Amino acid sequence: MGKRVEVRARMSGVFYRRPAPDEPAYVEVGDMVKKKQVLGLLETMKVFQKIKSPAAGKIVEIVAENETPLSDDDLVFVIEA
Amino acid sequence: MFFKILIANRGEIALRVIRAARDLGIASVAVYSEADRDSLHVRYADESVCIGPPISAKSYLNREVIIEAAKKANVEAVHPGYGYLAESGEFARACRDAGLVFIGPTPETLELAGDKIRAKAIINRAGVPVVPSSPGGVGSVDEAARFASEIGYPIMIKASAGGGGRGIRVCPDEEVLREDFPVAKAEVRAAFGDDSLYVEKCLVDPRHIEFQVLADKHGNVIHLGERECSIQRRYQKLIEEAPSPAVKPKLREAMGRAAIEAARAVDYLNAGTVEFLLDREGNFYFMEINARIQVEHPVTEMVTGVDLVKEQIRLARGDKLGYTFEDLNLRGWAIECRINTEDPDSNFMPSPGTIEEYNPPGGFGVRLDTHLYQGYALPIFYDSLVAKLVGYDLTREGAIRVLKRALQEFTIQPVKTTIPLYLRIVDDPAFQEGDIHTGYIKKFVPDEDDEEDE
Numbered sequence: 001m002g003k004r005v006e007v008r009a010r011m012s013g014v015f016y017r018r019p020a021p022d023e024p025a026y027v028e029v030g031d032m033v034k035k036k037q038v039l040g041l042l043e044t045m046k047v048f049q050k051i052k053s054p055a056a057g058k059i060v061e062i063v064a065e066n067e068t069p070l071s072d073d074d075l076v077f078v079i080e081a
Numbered sequence: 082m083f084f085k086i087l088i089a090n091r092g093e094i095a096l097r098v099i100r101a102a103r104d105l106g107i108a109s110v111a112v113y114s115e116a117d118r119d120s121l122h123v124r125y126a127d128e129s130v131c132i133g134p135p136i137s138a139k140s141y142l143n144r145e146v147i148i149e150a151a152k153k154a155n156v157e158a159v160h161p162g163y164g165y166l167a168e169s170g171e172f173a174r175a176c177r178d179a180g181l182v183f184i185g186p187t188p189e190t191l192e193l194a195g196d197k198i199r200a201k202a203i204i205n206r207a208g209v210p211v212v213p214s215s216p217g218g219v220g221s222v223d224e225a226a227r228f229a230s231e232i233g234y235p236i237m238i239k240a241s242a243g244g245g246g247r248g249i250r251v252c253p254d255e256e257v258l259r260e261d262f263p264v265a266k267a268e269v270r271a272a273f274g275d276d277s278l279y280v281e282k283c284l285v286d287p288r289h290i291e292f293q294v295l296a297d298k299h300g301n302v303i304h305l306g307e308r309e310c311s312i313q314r315r316y317q318k319l320i321e322e323a324p325s326p327a328v329k330p331k332l333r334e335a336m337g338r339a340a341i342e343a344a345r346a347v348d349y350l351n352a353g354t355v356e357f358l359l360d361r362e363g364n365f366y367f368m369e370i371n372a373r374i375q376v377e378h379p380v381t382e383m384v385t386g387v388d389l390v391k392e393q394i395r396l397a398r399g400d401k402l403g404y405t406f407e408d409l410n411l412r413g414w415a416i417e418c419r420i421n422t423e424d425p426d427s428n429f430m431p432s433p434g435t436i437e438e439y440n441p442p443g444g445f446g447v448r449l450d451t452h453l454y455q456g457y458a459l460p461i462f463y464d465s466l467v468a469k470l471v472g473y474d475l476t477r478e479g480a481i482r483v484l485k486r487a488l489q490e491f492t493i494q495p496v497k498t499t500i501p502l503y504l505r506i507v508d509d510p511a512f513q514e515g516d517i518h519t520g521y522i523k524k525f526v527p528d529e530d531d532e533e534d535e
Binding site: 011012013014019020041043044045046047048049050067069 | 135136247263264266267268270271272276422423430431432433459461462463464465
């Protein structure tokens with residue numbers, strides 16, 4: 001059992017799980033991810049930021065829903081590092 | 082004159098149009114998303130209609146709902162503002178089909194101007210010089226890379242569909258091109274609903290000089306002089322001024338003539354902007370036609386005395402242009418700062434929040450176009466441009482002093498804004514001497530990647 005790592009929104013914005021509506025999601029629950037791997041996008045005032053993995057590990061939970069607004073510091077992903 | 086118009090936009094530009102309409106004795110209808118119920122444009126308009134959820138694609142970009150609102154409100158014309166549907170040929174056509182006057186160019190011209198590659202070819206054929214770019218849109222990253230190596234790096238990826246810097250990326254080499262291409266596509270798709278991109282050669286440190294044009298339905302095309310918009314960050318303009326310190330009367334005449342030729346080549350109607358790059362040797366290259374009223378239009382208004390939005394409405398109705406640039410007697414100097422809720426000390430990250438303390442500047446020579454008010458909660462869904470502050474005086478030096486004072490007076494708290502950056506720029510001797518170019522901002526802002534990899 002690894003360490004639980006939380007990925008939070010660094011500011012309020014709309015969360016996107018996929019690069020485009022017709023493309024697959026960046027990650028799914030159960031995926032192994034590398035450090036700095038792109039997990040999703042956050043759009044704040046028309047600027048897109050990549051949400052990157054802070055650590056290598058496994059995605060155990062995707063808390064935020066696609067295309068929904070998040071508040072500053074909302075939990076987005078949980079990773080088992 | 083029209084009796085009632087609908088404004089298919091939000092923010093400061095919606096207010097700008099509502100005010101012009103009121104000055105002309107025309108009633109206005111605002112549209113708003115669920116996130117904009119408390120926005121000032123809703124309060125200032127004579128009527129307002131909710132057009133859907135916060136995400137722009139479902140509200141401000143929703144052509145059908147907006148046309149429906151216009152029909153229901155019984156308006157005669159629609160003003161699209163800038164951004165959103167302003168340059169959508171499809172929207173202009175839908176207006177026409179619904180019996181509404183679109184306050185802007187024809188759908189055909191919008192489609193041509195929006196196809197920046199084709200527009201450039203046509204305008205080049207009319208005798209106006211252009212910057213080398215891909216002959217067509219590039220579908221894939223491989224195609225982009227192939228073309229880029231043909232014209233040579235550095236290159237720019239640009240959106241075929243729109244402006245505002247959305248989707249624009251400078252790529253010094255192929256590695257960056259491959260990384261940025263998909264991100265640019267996503268940004269462009271979200272902003273314009275059209276994700277085609279093209280590749281253009283990047284000139285080193287040119288000036289950005291653009292000409293305001295007006296065209297009526299009777300074959301008259303005039304220009305209203307230039308604006309210099311060289312102070313930009315990532316192709317988002319930050320400071321604009323009119324006239325340009327680099328444009329002397331002879332060059333103005335040549336560029337003005339080229340701007341009129343460019344507008345004629347695409348059968349331009351209504352207000353538009355012809356953008357050029359100007360190099361140190363005084364060579365200018367046509368870049369694109371912005372087929373809309375532009376964010377920075379106030380600086381032209383200040384030095385010409387012409388209300389461009391009123392002119393748009395008059396021209397859409399079929400009025401004749403009764404004057405030329407020579408009749409206007411250009412007077413004074415106007416400099417505009419775009420105040421964004423972005424943190425200039427943190428790579429211009431957006432800074433959403435509620436405006437708890439608001440004190441606008443005032444006094445002689447100050448013009449402020451804004452939709453801010455005390456207590457306003459900035460929606461996260463929309464652009465971070467919240468105010469346009471213009472300093473005006475008879476000389477450039479005087480305009481800079483007015484601007485500096487106004488920036489010092491302006492309080493917008495607790496969100497971060499670009500005001501502190503502008504306060505540093507107005508004190509810079511190079512800026513004061515007019516020694517600016519499109520790379521100028523690098524002096525103040527590290528040219529870093531937008532990803533902070535901590």
